[in-house]
Amino acid sequence: MTAAVPVISLSLPADRFAQDFGASFERFGFAMITDHGIDPALIDAAWTKARAFFALPEEAKRAYHVAGLGGARGYTPFGVEIAKGAKEVDLKEFWHVGRDLPEGHPLAAQQPNNVWPDEVPSFRTTFETLFAEFDRVGGRLLSGIARYLGLAPDFFDATVQDGNSVMRLLHYPPVEGPAKGIRAEAHEDINTITLLLGAEEAGLEILDKDGSWLPVAPPPGAMAVNVGDMLQRLTNNRLPSTTHRVRNPDAGRAGIARYSMPFFLHFRSDYPIVTLENCVDAAHPNLYPAPITADAYLQERLREIGLKK
Template identity: 90%
Template sequence: MTAAVPVISLALSADRFARDFGGSFERFGFAMITDHGIDLTLIDEAWTKAKAFFALPEAVKRAYHIPGGGGARGYTPFGTEIAKGAKEVDLKEFWHVGRDLPPGHPLAAQQPNNVWPAEIEGFRAVFERLFAEFDRVGGQLLSGIARYLGLAPDFFDDTVKDGNSVMRLLHYPPVEAPAKGIRAEAHEDINTITLLLGAEEAGLEILDKDGSWLPVSPPPGAMAVNVGDMLQRLTNNRLPSTTHRVRNPDEGRAGVARYSMPFFLHFRSDYLIETLDNCIDADHPDLYPTPITADDYLQERLREIGLKK
């Protein structure tokens, strides 16, 4: 039988959810989550606003590009990001929404304030609400992971408080053959966990342990969730940050744009990523003996994917 990433309901009991979700993370580095509780009307509004922004003239969009900002906020033009080790840039453009911190906050230097497009009415209100909802659901998912790892259910609460999380609005334009590169080349995510809406449109695939590519197609309204490199490092690779990609569409769908909204949930910028003691034993020596702060790790990786010099 072909392996398949399981679909798991967040409405399960806490212990059952932790067992099923953690097991899927350990096996695949991915899971598909239903019953997450984010209002579908809000999600529909977000799609409408995102599509309206990407339909703006190129010059208008580029006015929101922040040179030297590493793509942390605002607009990143088509053909900018490249996967680590890839030869061709990804066929996508995107917009980033982050967490606004009050003046004087000790982490404000690592987390610039948002910019908002004046051309799209209601854009800010919709995406501030959706950011908060992603944050809420992310906390529930991390609680399940904590239980699975034998930690206190609130273990991750302080590690992500005021964290440098980013919501990305992604647009993959129609693909013209012959295309150089693909919509998103094989890569792993940098952050702690990623919550993704919009994977119903075919294309997202994960690299399984046998070298085959498995499709990840959540039911309508559900989300795909995956382990990021920071959580992999924290758990000494017990929870793998799995390689994934967004392949180009089949011929019949080549003229159709693809949209998605990943929420990259990050640790607090000053959080020291240090291997968990209960993920180290005689058979699993510590692969990461030198701790690193979440921000230092992030900056290192942003340089590798071309978003920072």
């Protein structure tokens, strides 16, 4: 039988959820999560606001491109981001919402404040609310991972407090004719875990251990969740940051745009990523003996994917 990424309900008892979720992460680096509790009306409003923004004229959108930030906030135009090692840019444009920190906060230098478009009513309130909801659900998911790894359920709370998490609003325009590149070339995520809404539209695939590509298509309203490189590093590769891509649509869907909303949950910028002791033994020597802060790791990777020079 073909392997399939499990669909897991967040309403399960905590220990049962932790076991099922952690096992899926260890096997696939991915899971599909239902019953996450984010209000469907809020999600619908977010789709409406995202479509309205990306429908604006190019000049209007580019007014929100902030030079020098590596795409950390505001708008990143079509054809800018490129996967590490890829030859063609991804066929997408996107908007980033981050965490606003108060003036004088010790991490403010690594986390610039948001910019907001004037042209779309309630854009700010909608996405500030959704950001907070992603943050809440992400905390519950990390608690499950902590339990699976034999850690205290609140182990990750301090590691992500005021963390450099980013919500990305993604627009993949229709693909017309033979295209150079694909919507998102094969890559791994940089962050701790990613929570993704919008994967119901076909295209998201993960590279399985045997080299085959497996589709990830959550039930309507559910989210795909995956391990990022920072969590892979922390767990000494016990939880793998799996290569994934968004392939171009089949001919019948080529004229239809694709929208998605990943939430890249990050550690605090100053968090030192030190391999967990209980993920190291004689059979699994420490692959990452030199600690690195989350921000130093992020900046290194942003340069690799073309968002920073």
